[in-house]
Amino acid sequence: xxxxxxxxxxxxxxxxxxxxxxxxxxxxxxxxxxxxxxxxxxxxxxxxxxxxxxxxxxxxxxxxxx
Numbered sequence: 001x002x003x004x005x006x007x008x009x010x011x012x013x014x015x016x017x018x019x020x021x022x023x024x025x026x027x028x029x030x031x032x033x034x035x036x037x038x039x040x041x042x043x044x045x046x047x048x049x050x051x052x053x054x055x056x057x058x059x060x061x062x063x064x065x066x
Contacts, residue, residue: 005045012051019048026053 006019013019026044031037047053 002042002045005042005049008049009045012048022048022053 009019009023010016013022023041023044026047027037027041030044030047031040044053
């Protein structure tokens, strides 16, 4: 279920807002028109859980540098 994927992804990105932004960006980059958006979102959440797309959100690094 997607809620389980979200909780697994929260381990790598504990801020829910950042998780939402990262998921949206990864989904946009991974999406293929011949597939369902839901499947691409699930793929993005699995990737975040595995630590693949944690650095997709560059704002996190900018905020930490200040």
